[in-house]
Amino acid sequence: MKIALAQLNYHIANFESNTKKIIDVIKNCKRDGCDLVVFSEMNVCGYPALDFLEFDDFISRCLDSVQHIAEHCVGIAAIVGGPSRNPILDGKNLFNSAFFVADGEVQHTVHKALLPTYDVFDEYRYFEPAKEFKCFDYKGFKLAITVCEDLWNLEDDPLYTYCPMDELTKEQPHLMINIAASPFNYMHAETRQQILRKNVTKYGVPLIYVNQVGANTDLIFDGGSLVMDSSGKNILKTQYFEEDIKYIVCEKNEASISLQPTHPQSEIALNVFNTEAVQIERIHSSLILGIRDYFAKMGFSKAVFGMSGGIDSALVYYLSVMALGKENILPVMMPSQFSSDGSVSDSQMMINRLGTKSHIIPIKEIFEHYEKTLQPIFNNAPFNVAEENIQARIRGTLLMAISNKQGYILLNTSNKSELAVGYGTLYGDMCGGLAVLGDLYKTKIYELAKYINRNEEIIPNNIIYKAPSAELRPNQKDSDSLPEYDVLDAVLMQYIENRKSIQEIIAMGFDEALVSRILRMVNNNEYKRYQFAPVLRVSPHAFGLGRRMPLVAKYLG
């Protein structure tokens, strides 16, 4: 039996383009002699469809797509993913299902049992968990089909009270097939492979795993679909961060299943090495894909952003040029009376290297008119954060004006460290349609800059090595208001990613007053993040829908 792993990039709710793409692949695979094409979870509508799933009309369109795809499955079978209706009145009205289609119709439907409802996942919001499990036969193979999380319950402290494969294994399947929509984070490729290997070695059955690829707003799906033999060895692997289709030939021998890829791969391509170097390389690829898909799927092509001479905007500049092409990128320099000399000249150096257009718009005059206008109300009160924020908001207004007038989308350049402690101006530098770096701590920002400069100086060293500053008052430095970034980021990581208590963090050797101050800043700035742009998620705990904190609260305050 020849099986295709079809790792594709879907557009949520775009039934026309998704269905066409699926059917085209089925046609090609049929031409190549495949017996079965395995697609990813919820592929007819794209993942995550979120509350579209609450529209009965949306479910009907999903089921129509499955039907339409089934009509093209003659002489070939396919496994596609989508919602299905729960015929039982009790419980939620939907299942998250895998449809096995062949001979022009749906032959079997398998429902997901383990419904991830944590971090960015909300599946129990929509779906009833499966309680019954059954393998079925195709071309002499007994297949155990599961959906994504169904294989993710072999940890020491499992999230669910049962394991679908424990039931399916009783029927002695020849092959496990898992269809997934498992989003990227810089740890996840390795974790995922370990979990899959645990399943393979526990049940002693080879696995075909197909993941979604492509970005849907904040979530970036990295692909990395694979075939593992029953010993846990990788036999086949698809590309990360791009669409890829690969074939495997499965044969039943007396005691075992032989698995033979049609295009053999090298050992290196087959395995995951989760070094820091690989992490940064993946972050780099994921951000470019994240920008590219946001624009492509929103129907936009051009990006604008404020270029300050700092490292964050330099990175956004480089990444957006890689994602959208230099002809589509517009950096705008908006110096004020507090800007350093390097602010414009360092930016200009990089702009010359990358060769895009750019604008310089000084904001001093507008700022003075705000001051003059507010004078009767402010009554000569001393310059403070109010005036700092006015400058940031003038820049936001200018960038949005260019966006509105000329059809550019504003990219946000905030990093995770400053978002965490609220070191940014709401409606100012926190403007933008997509936050490219919002899940990268400042220390990771530097690592990424060095990665980008690994072969040649793309980002000027001046930009990398200057002391970070918002330049909103004379001689301002980030370190006036914030701890040094290596300390700040280490504390933030413990609190945000690792959910540690203030006592535990202090016990790690950090200064008590400092930890207390940082945690208070994080909690007191939830209100800013609540109104922030979607953040490209690259870590296990990003700001956004995956982190839901009360605004009106008093914890560690």
Next chain:
Amino acid sequence: MKIALAQLNYHIANFESNTKKIIDVIKNCKRDGCDLVVFSEMNVCGYPALDFLEFDDFISRCLDSVQHIAEHCVGIAAIVGGPSRNPILDGKNLFNSAFFVADGEVQHTVHKALLPTYDVFDEYRYFEPAKEFKCFDYKGFKLAITVCEDLWNLEDDPLYTYCPMDELTKEQPHLMINIAASPFNYMHAETRQQILRKNVTKYGVPLIYVNQVGANTDLIFDGGSLVMDSSGKNILKTQYFEEDIKYIVCEKNEASISLQPTHPQSEIALNVFNTEAVQIERIHSSLILGIRDYFAKMGFSKAVFGMSGGIDSALVYYLSVMALGKENILPVMMPSQFSSDGSVSDSQMMINRLGTKSHIIPIKEIFEHYEKTLQPIFNNAPFNVAEENIQARIRGTLLMAISNKQGYILLNTSNKSELAVGYGTLYGDMCGGLAVLGDLYKTKIYELAKYINRNEEIIPNNIIYKAPSAELRPNQKDSDSLPEYDVLDAVLMQYIENRKSIQEIIAMGFDEALVSRILRMVNNNEYKRYQFAPVLRVSPHAFGLGRRMPLVAKYLG
């Protein structure tokens, strides 16, 4: 047995104040001879605590509070709500629990079985559902204790596959006690009472129901705790929208339980009449409570907002004065060259009536400097939405400057109709810490204005009867860009509240092109709402965490 229903207002994660409040009530009830005080769901930490529940430290603090409260329960018992740890390794690590405390310690712990995971609720994100159910005895009464949603599964299409009371009823309890955190919407008081009555009549057991009161950011809890006898008749009811403690004396007779409130109430106070007049009255109370609690719990006292001469800002003006007192309210008029004569004069008339301070800040000069600054980039391109938005963003920047400089919190004045179709400027009139009217369609805004003016003209009739306009270009009217509000709101209600498909809405008699245009506007503007302030929720489907839509998607596009 004398039982107290303790309907209190909690501050999320403020263990000190919550615990003190609970213990004070227990002391008072003990003094009054009560045997048992029933509090609401999750009351030790406040509801919803959201991802604070993922911090082990937070759980420890909750359990410490329960322990501390228990120490004060000598000669009296209490039922308090909070998270508890699941001792079984499999499944989620927490339960949502009711603790029965007496004799200085926790005597029984009951876990919630039905975990709402829809709309604004995310309970399966944190909790394992209970699978075992047991009544227990206190002072000769067999009590069936459940937590909120546990009673909400008697609908025709139930959300859950089992019913805790079906199990508990086997032990023939004398009393049902349900502790709840059930947020307000203008339909909900009636719905809630119907569901409770269904339980009482199905199981033939009297019910004591205690709900949380008070607002936590977007969610407003209305209270309305009650006692129902086994025939479904209301015997006792607490106040809506305020803290209230009431006592009931329960006695066991041969065949039945007699229930006697210590302070008898009138028939009118006991029942819910869900007329439109009552709905508007409740919306009015809920918004005032919502504003008041947001400020009180955030530790702020003063509110600023832009006053345009339109009905929305007039309502925000009145409601904020009611919530925070006239000395704390600052309306700011910011006329431009496109403002009508009435813009300032109508506002001024209302300001004179309510007697607050105010400012007038013309924006013409700043606007001209933006135009001049952008001239080299815009190259005499015709005036369009870019220039309209600049004006709105100047106003946002001025209001935020006053907020930053003088410690005011900016209230947002957008209504649900304009938020739905994206008729507002992101970072402009969409600025603000709390959206007071964001869950009220424009047609409801008019109803509320008329309710406020029911006895005297508080909001000038000029403001109520003028044609709505954003006044961002000469002679602009909302009706230039939008359908008439009665049609728009009717279509929006079908799509947003009722989840109807485009075909179904057209079949109701609306124009096909119009429906298509409205639904497309709703979908295409998710990105704006994603960055919007928390909205005081008064309807069954508000924008915010209760509505999760993909941004990058193509549905009905």
